[in-house]
Amino acid sequence: MGQPKNAMEIFQVLDQSNCRECGKKTCLAFAGAVFMGQKKLTDCPKLDPDSIEWFSPVDEAAVTIEQDGEQALQHLISQVAHTDLKAAAKRVGALFSKNKLTLKVLGKDVCIDAEGNIFTDIHVNPWVAVPFLSYILYGKGLAVSGDWISFRELSGGKERYPLFQKRCEAVIKRLADSYPGLFKDIVGIFNGRRVEEQFESDISVVLHPLPKVPIMLCYWMPEDGMASSLNVFFDKTVDKNIGVDAVFTLGTGMAQMFEKLGFRHGLSKDLFTIPPAAEKNY
Secondary structure: OOOOOOHHHHHHHOOOOOOOOOOOOOHHHHHHHHHOOOOOHHHOOOOOHHHHHHOOOOOHHHHHHHHOHHHHHHHHHHHHOOOOHHHHHHHHOOEEEOOEEEEEEOOEEEEEEOOOOEEEOOOOOHHHHHHHHHHHHHOOOOOOOOOEEEHHHOOOHHHHHHHHHHHHHHHHHHHHHHOOOHHHHHHHHOOOEEOOOOOOOOEEEEEEEEOOEEEEEEEEOOEOOEOOEEEEEEEOOHHHHOOHHHHHHHHHHHHHHHHHHHHHOOOOHHHHOOOHHHHHHO
C-alpha cells in the first residue's frame, strides 16, 4: 500500500489499547504522530509485521522488475534465436524433439521453438514466460541440493525482499488463513506434494514450477495468541538456475495464481485490499 492517506488508516491497524508504550497517551494520538512524521510505525510494540509491511515504502528496484516484465519477456524471446535449444534441453533437463524444447511448468508441458514461439495449454503471461525463458537461456542446470534458503538469502534478494514478502508471502498467508483447503488444492492442481514439516512448520508443501527449481511453502498456524506466518523457500541452487529477478517474478506470479484459486472458492477480494490487522474493523 505504501504511504497512508490519513491518520485514520494508521489507527485502524493499531490494537487501540491506549497502552502508552509508544510515548503517546492514545493510539489515535500515535496514529496522528506517525502520519505527521513525528513517530514511526515500529515505535508501536504491539503492531504485527504484516501491518508494518503494509505501510512500508515500496522498493523501487523491485517495482522496476514488475513494471518491466513485458519488456524483459521480449528481450528474452529475442535471445532464443541465438540459442542451441538441443544443447539447452540437455543442460536443464528438458526434452528436445521436432526442433522444439519441452519442459514441465507446474506439471504442465510448455514448448518453445527456435523462433521464440511458445506452445502450451496453460495461459502464458510474463510471470510464467520470464522464468521459463531465463531457465532455458541462462540456467546452469545444477542438480537440486536439498538445502533450502529464503528469498532474502539469494544474491540481490535482501533489497527486494520487502516487496517480495508483501506481494508473495503475505498474500499466500492471508489465503491460508481463510481457505482451509488451500494446500490440498495446490498439491492436487499443481502437482505438488506434502513433505515432512520443515523448520517446525505445521504444513510444508513442495512445488516444481520448473524441473530443477523446487519451491517450498511453510505455514505456521496461529497458536496461543501468536499470529500465523508463512515463508517461501528455494533450493540454494536457484541463483544459478534462474536468478533472483526470475525468482521474484515466479513467486509473485504464483501468489496471484493462488489468489484466483481462492476467489473461485468464494473468498472476497476485500481480503487482499485492506491491512490484515484492520479486517476486524470492516
